[in-house]
Amino acid sequence: xxxxxxxxxxxxxxxxxxxxxxxxxxxxxxxxxxxxxxxxxxxxxxxxxxxxxxxxxxxxxxxxxxxxxxxxxxxxxxxxxxxxxxxxxxxxxxxxxxxxxx
Amino acid sequence: xxxxxxxxxxxxxxxxxxxxxxxxxxxxxxxxxxxxxxxxxxxxxxxxxxxxxxxxxxxxxxxxxxxxxxxxxxxxxxxxxxxxxxxxxxxxxxxxxxxxxxxxxxxxxxxxxxxxxxxxxxxxxxxxxxxxxxxx
Numbered sequence: 001x002x003x004x005x006x007x008x009x010x011x012x013x014x015x016x017x018x019x020x021x022x023x024x025x026x027x028x029x030x031x032x033x034x035x036x037x038x039x040x041x042x043x044x045x046x047x048x049x050x051x052x053x054x055x056x057x058x059x060x061x062x063x064x065x066x067x068x069x070x071x072x073x074x075x076x077x078x079x080x081x082x083x084x085x086x087x088x089x090x091x092x093x094x095x096x097x098x099x100x101x102x
Numbered sequence: 103x104x105x106x107x108x109x110x111x112x113x114x115x116x117x118x119x120x121x122x123x124x125x126x127x128x129x130x131x132x133x134x135x136x137x138x139x140x141x142x143x144x145x146x147x148x149x150x151x152x153x154x155x156x157x158x159x160x161x162x163x164x165x166x167x168x169x170x171x172x173x174x175x176x177x178x179x180x181x182x183x184x185x186x187x188x189x190x191x192x193x194x195x196x197x198x199x200x201x202x203x204x205x206x207x208x209x210x211x212x213x214x215x216x217x218x219x220x221x222x223x224x225x226x227x228x229x230x231x232x233x234x235x236x237x238x
Contacts (some may be wrong), residue, residue, distance in 0.1 A: 001159070001222075001225060001227055002222065003161065003163075003229060004197075004198065004200055008198065009163065009165070009231055012195065012197070012218070013165070013218065015194075015195060016194055016195070016202060016204050016218055019194045019204045020206065021194075021204035021206030021207075021216060022189075022191050022192065022203065022204065022205050022206065023205075023206060023207055024186065024189060024205055024207070024208055027209075041190050044190045044191065044192045045154075045190055048153065048190070048192075072192040073192065
C-alpha cells in the first residue's frame with residue numbers, strides 16, 4: 001500500500017479546499033430524495049464505467065458542464081425530477097425505468 | 103484503538119503542541135511529560151463498499167490534528183467513513199494513480215462534517231486526507 005507524498009497531499013488539500021464536494025444521502029431522506037439521489041448515482045456510475053470526465057459526460061448529456069458537475073455531486077436541488085429523468089434518457093436511451101416499492 | 107498520542111506516557115489527549123521537524127514531518131509535544139511524539143498515519147480494518155469496491159483498510163493521515171483535533175478524532179473519522187458505505191462518488195481530481203474525493207455535509211449527531219479522502223487505483227484501502235467539522 002502506497003500513499004501520496006506530504007507535498008502531494010498538501011497540494012490536493014489546497015486544491016479541494018473550496019471544492020463543492022459530494023452530498024451523502026441523509027438517513028431520513030424522503031422517497032423523492034432517494035429517487036433523485038439514485039438518478040444522480042447512475043451518472044456517477046456511467047462516468048466511471050466509461051472513464052468520462054465531467055466535461056465529457058456533459059457533452060454526452062447535452063448540458064452545461066457546471067450543471068453536470070452538480071449532478072455528479074448529488075446537488076440535485078436545482079433540477080426538477082423531470083429534468084433529471086430527461087438527462088438520464090440521454091445516456092440510456094433504450095432503457096426503461098423500473099419502480100420498486102419495498 | 104491505538105493512536106500516536108497513546109504512546110505518550112501521560113495518555114492525555116488535550117494540550118499537545120504541534121511542532122514541525124526539519125524533515126518536514128509533524129510531531130506533537132506532550133504538555134505533561136515533554137515527550138515528542140511523531141504524528142504518523144494510522145491504519146484500521148474496515149468492511150465497506152465504495153464505488154462498488156470492497157474496501158478492507160482505512161488509513162488516516164494525521165493532518166486533521168494540526169487544526170481540528172478539538173472537534174475531530176480517529177473514532178469520529180471512522181464513523182464518517184462508515185457513512186460512505188454503499189455510495190458511488192465522482193473524483194474531484196485524479197493524480198499519479200490516486201483519485202481524490204470530497205464528501206460534504208456528512209451529518210453525525212446533528213453536526214456537519216467534511217471529509218477529504220482518496221482511493222488508489224486497484225487497491226482495497228481508503229485514505230483520509232483531511233476531516234473537519236463544518237460550522238455553517
